[in-house]
Amino acid sequence: MxxxxxxxxxxxxxxxxxxxxxxxxxxxxxxxxxxxxxxxxxxxxxxxxxxxxxxxxxxxxxxxxxxxxxxxxxxxxxxxxxxxxxxxxxxxxxxxxxxxxxxxxxxxxxxxxxxxxxxxxxxxxxxxxxxxxxxxxxxxxxxxxxxxxxxxxPEDLREREQRPRRRRPLSETVFTGVYGRSAFSAESADEPDHE
Structure with a gap:
C-alpha cells in the first residue's frame, strides 16, 4: 500500500x-x-x-x-x-x-x-x-x-485522537460467489480464498 x-x-x-x-x-x-x-x-x-x-x-x-x-x-x-x-x-x-x-x-x-x-x-x-x-x-x-x-x-476527544487506527479486515468486507462468503481468509488478507 x-x-x-x-x-x-x-x-x-x-x-x-x-x-x-x-x-x-x-x-x-x-x-x-x-x-x-x-x-x-x-x-x-x-x-x-x-x-x-x-x-x-x-x-x-x-x-x-x-x-x-x-x-x-x-x-x-x-x-x-x-x-x-x-x-x-x-x-x-x-x-x-x-x-x-x-x-x-x-x-x-x-x-x-x-x-x-x-x-x-x-x-x-x-x-x-x-x-x-x-x-x-x-x-x-x-x-x-x-x-x-x-x-x-477536551479529554474525551483526546482519548479518541490517540486510539490506534483500525479497519475491518478484508475477510469481513470482500466477498465472492455470494454475499458474505469471504474472498480472503481471516488469517491472511493477502491471499484470496479459492474454495
Missing part, C-alpha cells in the same frame, strides 16, 4: 499554522482532477480561512461536537454537489464528490497536512448562509490544517 494512503487519518487536533492560498489551490486542483460519472465533475467547494467571514459562517453551521475542535483548523471547506446540468439530473454525484475529497485528503498528506471530513453540520444553514442554489446540495464539511497536539483537545 502507498505510504500516502497509509498516512491518511482524520485528526481533531490542529496546529495554529496557516495554510497559504497557493497550498490550498494544490489541494483543490487534486480534487478537480478526480474521476466522475461521465466526466460530469459535480464537486463544488466553499472555502473559508480561519479568521475570515466565510470560515465563521461555515463554523456556525457545525454541530456543537464539531465546533469543539474544528475552529482550530486553518481552513474549513464545504463540499457540495451540483445535481443537474443542461442535460438534466446528474447521476452518482455524491460518488464524484467522494472521489474529489479523497484526492484532496491524499494530496494533503503529501503536503504534510491533514483533512478531517464531517457530516455533522446543518445543510440548510449552509444553503441559507451562502445563497446555495436549489440544484446544489451541501454534503460534507472538511477541516484542513497541520495536525496539532492532542493535549489541546
Amino acid at each position: 502507498h505510504p500516502i494512503i497509509e498516512g491518511r487519518w482524520s485528526p481533531r487536533a490542529f496546529a495554529a499554522d496557516v495554510v497559504a492560498p497557493e497550498v490550498l489551490r494544490v489541494l483543490l486542483e487534486a480534487a478537480r482532477w478526480a474521476p466522475s460519472h461521465g466526466n460530469t465533475q459535480p464537486a463544488r467547494f466553499l472555502v473559508g480561512y480561519r479568521g475570515d467571514d466565510t470560515f465563521g459562517r461555515i463554523f456556525a453551521t457545525l454541530r456543537p461536537g464539531n465546533q469543539g475542535w474544528a475552529g482550530a483548523a486553518a481552513v474549513l471547506l464545504v463540499g457540495m454537489v451540483v445535481t443537474a446540468d443542461e442535460r438534466g439530473s446528474l447521476p452518482n454525484t455524491e460518488y464524484g464528490l467522494g472521489l474529489a475529497v479523497e484526492n484532496l485528503a491524499l494530496q494533503a498528506v503529501d503536503l504534510g497536512l491533514a483533512a478531517h471530513q464531517m457530516g455533522g453540520f446543518d445543510r440548510e444553514a449552509v444553503r441559507a448562509a451562502f445563497a446555495v442554489p436549489e440544484d446544489v446540495r451541501p454534503v460534507v464539511v472538511i477541516a484542513v490544517g497541520r495536525a496539532g497536539d492532542p493535549a489541546s483537545l
Whole structure:
C-alpha cells in the first residue's frame, strides 16, 4: 500500500499554522482532477480561512461536537454537489464528490497536512448562509490544517485522537460467489480464498 494512503487519518487536533492560498489551490486542483460519472465533475467547494467571514459562517453551521475542535483548523471547506446540468439530473454525484475529497485528503498528506471530513453540520444553514442554489446540495464539511497536539483537545476527544487506527479486515468486507462468503481468509488478507 502507498505510504500516502497509509498516512491518511482524520485528526481533531490542529496546529495554529496557516495554510497559504497557493497550498490550498494544490489541494483543490487534486480534487478537480478526480474521476466522475461521465466526466460530469459535480464537486463544488466553499472555502473559508480561519479568521475570515466565510470560515465563521461555515463554523456556525457545525454541530456543537464539531465546533469543539474544528475552529482550530486553518481552513474549513464545504463540499457540495451540483445535481443537474443542461442535460438534466446528474447521476452518482455524491460518488464524484467522494472521489474529489479523497484526492484532496491524499494530496494533503503529501503536503504534510491533514483533512478531517464531517457530516455533522446543518445543510440548510449552509444553503441559507451562502445563497446555495436549489440544484446544489451541501454534503460534507472538511477541516484542513497541520495536525496539532492532542493535549489541546477536551479529554474525551483526546482519548479518541490517540486510539490506534483500525479497519475491518478484508475477510469481513470482500466477498465472492455470494454475499458474505469471504474472498480472503481471516488469517491472511493477502491471499484470496479459492474454495
